[in-house]
Amino acid sequence: MINLKIMKKNYLLFVLFGFLISCSENKKQSIDFSIVIHGGAGTMEREKMSIEKEFEYKKILEEALNKGYLILENNGSSEQAVIEAIKVMENSPLFNAGKGAVLDERGEASLDASFMSGKNLNAGAIAGVKKIKNPIMAAYSVMKNTPQVLLISEGADQFAIEQGLDTVDNSYFITERRRTQLLKIKTLSQLKDKKESSSSISKFGTVGCVALDKKGNLSAGTSTGGRSNKKWGRVGDVPIIGAGNYANNKTCAISATGWGEFFIRNVVAHDISSLLEYKNLDIRKAAKISLDKVRKLGGSGGVIALDKFGNYAMEFNTKGMYRGVKDSKGNFKVSIFKND
Ligand code: ASP
Numbered sequence: 001m002i003n004l005k006i007m008k009k010n011y012l013l014f015v016l017f018g019f020l021i022s023c024s025e026n027k028k029q030s031i032d033f034s035i036v037i038h039g040g041a042g043t044m045e046r047e048k049m050s051i052e053k054e055f056e057y058k059k060i061l062e063e064a065l066n067k068g069y070l071i072l073e074n075n076g077s078s079e080q081a082v083i084e085a086i087k088v089m090e091n092s093p094l095f096n097a098g099k100g101a102v103l104d105e106r107g108e109a110s111l112d113a114s115f116m117s118g119k120n121l122n123a124g125a126i127a128g129v130k131k132i133k134n135p136i137m138a139a140y141s142v143m144k145n146t147p148q149v150l151l152i153s154e155g156a157d158q159f160a161i162e163q164g165l166d167t168v169d170n171s172y173f174i175t176e177r178r179r180t181q182l183l184k185i186k187t188l189s190q191l192k193d194k195k196e197s198s199s200s201i202s203k204f205g206t207v208g209c210v211a212l213d214k215k216g217n218l219s220a221g222t223s224t225g226g227r228s229n230k231k232w233g234r235v236g237d238v239p240i241i242g243a244g245n246y247a248n249n250k251t252c253a254i255s256a257t258g259w260g261e262f263f264i265r266n267v268v269a270h271d272i273s274s275l276l277e278y279k280n281l282d283i284r285k286a287a288k289i290s291l292d293k294v295r296k297l298g299g300s301g302g303v304i305a306l307d308k309f310g311n312y313a314m315e316f317n318t319k320g321m322y323r324g325v326k327d328s329k330g331n332f333k334v335s336i337f338k339n340d
Pocket of ligand 1: 235
């Protein structure tokens with residue numbers, strides 16, 4: 001009788017032990033994955049945006065997030081998720097990247113993009129390209145298929161052709177909205193209404209994406225037309241690794257948007273990674289500190305950031321930032337304005 005009781009007790013303990021082990025194994029298996037995007041920070045105001053326009057922006061942001069998320073969910077790499085999400089935004093005329101990019105002082109679209117893989121610190125970028133339909137693809141190809149990091153202007157366009165990437169005439173990128181914007185900025189600067197002219201210029205619209213896959217690999221990509229009425233030959237922060245884009249599996253992945261010169265001078269993306277690496281700060285605090293340095297010098301903009309655990313930040317010191325997140329913890333939201 002006693003033996004039977006002891007046996008029963010041992011059996012229950014055995015079952016309980018097995019259950020606990022399987023729970024801890026399940027926990028180990030459920031690795032978080034996540035995708036965060038931005039479509040530029042700037043002076044957008046709720047009162048000035050129609051419901052239809054807001055809906056249009058949010059629709060594309062959701063489409064980009066869903067595309068990347070699906071890849072991650074199906075065990076795809078963060079590299080692929082970032083590329084596909086950015087392509088959606090580059091192909092939309094709403095954003096300042098690919099089709100719909102802003103125009104330089106000569107009225108041409110001149111595009112910059114960069115890509116970085118956190119698992120091996122490989123990176124690729126292109127600047128001042130005029131023919132590559134999806135600049136992010138060219139940046140990725142520089143990373144994957146060459147020992148270089150940054151290719152510029154005709155050399156980069158030629159490289160894209162050799163890689164078999166889609167090329168287009170420069171007119172493909174140019175929209176009526178950007179022509180009007182350029183004209184307005186030129187007129188305002190002639191009128192010497194510097195304040196208004198700089199506020200018109202400060203509508204950014206660069207696109208970016210950071211992702212963490214099930215293997216724990218982080219990637220970051222950013223793509224832009226730069227700044228409206230920019231000087232011929234001007235290159236911003238986007239293709240400068242460590243300024244507008246950075247990824248390191250040891251810390252985080254970052255993509256920035258804003259007044260590029262200030263992001264270069266503050267080496268913003270690498271600065272945020274360093275704050276995690278050397279000061280062990282959390283991702284939001286690190287992003288805030290770095291953006292504050294930009295603000296103190298007179299610049300503005302925002303960043304999206306994702307750390308190696310899947311914690312994210314979408315910080316900006318402008319009135320709004322097109323942004324969104326979707327992750328395996330159940331977060332899924334797209335927003336535009338400050339208090340969204
Ligand atoms: N950072 C970009 C640049 O200065 C502009 C933007 O974010 O819209 O080229």
